[in-house]
Amino acid sequence: MIYKVISKPEFRAFVDALVRANTSYGPRQVDTGRNGEPIYQFMPVSSADEIAFDYTVTASSAKHLLMPFREELSKFSFRDGNWSQEVSYDAPPIVLFGLRPCDINAINLLDEVMLKGPYPSPYYLARRKNTFIIGMDHLPLPDCFCKSMNRHTTDHGFNLFASDIGEKYFLSINSSKAFNFLKEFETADPTYEDDCLLIERRKTIKQSFQTNVEVTGLPMFLDLEFDSPIWEKWGDKCLNCGTCAMVCPTCYCYNVEEHVETGLGSSSREKRLYSCNLVDFAEVTGGHNFRPKNGDRLKYRYYHHYRGFAVNDNQQICVGCNRCGRACLAGINPKDVINDLRLEKESCMTCVSPSPQKS
């Protein structure tokens, strides 16, 4: 890693040049909410003016830029009673600007799932390799809990990371590409004072978290609480709408559909991101549904995020961005569900060990 500092106007000029020259995505305000709050999304940007440099958080994550909501996996052609398959891993290079540390950590987790297993995804790899990521730090929102998940800082998975140290950005340069792009702009080696400002900035960020979700020992808790009534309680609220998984930066489940084209001469195989909360997620041929109840399905979403599945070394895959909590129309959010689960367990501990009464 190479460290540099850059003035804010110069950084803006650098970003402007970069996004003008490349297909780029960055945070943009797309709406104003009911209470006047700006709503942001990662959207195509073609100049620095279009980017909301001081954005808070995007409603949806950036994962669809690496793993599209819909993606054609292959095309089949039928001719003379025979068939042929065409697969393409084409991914044009893109710049992804403004990702938060939790978002970058989320991509690192996706890398493990999509690239480390016995069957790495060439589709994902093609996109990932061609994505230039610029991260930016920020002060957490009142409901961010990435610090609880220990995903509030990151040291890999990006090309360039900009920390706001007042008049300047402190740049962590993590790729030769980024280094070369920056050569044409005015940067300086960080002074002792810059280093201090960075440490100060990190401290401020760390101390600004208002939401703490207690996740230590949670994997075991979840195992013990497999039959907890809280799953039914929260499941009764769940609309089975899949919104949480769509906005989540680490949900990666998908469904594969095949369609014969109208002329019957070709067909396509398409991947569509799915959600374990959707009613037929665990339905199999013949119609049996392994998770028929809302609570069953919600439970598994929490299991995957806070207990982990073997495919990603039993790691917790939630990075604590709380996008799911903000977007859920039924008011279901990790903090409340996990607290409820803990309360459940604690009250149970007090009731199974009452002081023995002499009769």
Place this chain on the structure above:
Amino acid sequence: MNHLGFDIEKLKIGSFDFTCCEGCQLQLANKESTLPEFLALLDIRNFREISSERLDDYDIALVEGSITRQDEVERLKAIRAQAKVLVAYGTCACFGGMNAQKNKFPKEECIRTVYGDKQIDTMQESHKISDFVTVDYSIPGCPVNKEEVERIVVSIATRSPIALPKYPVCVECKQRLNTCLFDLGEVCLGPISRAGCDAVCPSGKTVCLGCRGPADGINYDSFVQLVKDKELSTDEMNEKLAFYNGFTEYLNHEG
């Protein structure tokens, strides 16, 4: 026609309209890019919008429109008797549709308002066709989505399974990165309506009115709670639920 070494017979199809705007049938002639291929799959025996043939030896009947007159019931039953496969085509046929707006008013009042003193034969309610005949497949939508129609027709032709998405519109809405209309202070039926339209309404900043009917396993109680929690109007919600008549069983169950 030959597909993967199998001979595929053209589908002998008839299309019939009842009480409706015929907009769904018109959709069949839409999407010009694949129209020739689409028509090549079909042997049109009876279809007013496309051809002047009037033959009664169809296997598949697309039935569009709701049932609002007694003579329509007889005609519908005759179609059922002939068709091997009967498809409820469009929201009116599937649920009664917009025509069911009249259901909550006395029939006489409706007739007077629309037709004045003319003598009109109409039922008290606009009915979905499954109130009278067995329906094999439903293709909801106001109007239907031609892509979905093509897909289902191709599935029938190639004998592949036919299914509509079971999940609600929100999935597709989120995939299009739309701002949720609840966040803008509106009541949207997306969380309880069947997807498959690519969330076309919320993508145009108009709330979903549920033209595709309820999704599978919807959580109606939680939906009502959501509207209340957001301090939005339940009257407005009920009006929307009644718009296409797809949610009658839930509306009645709430009282």
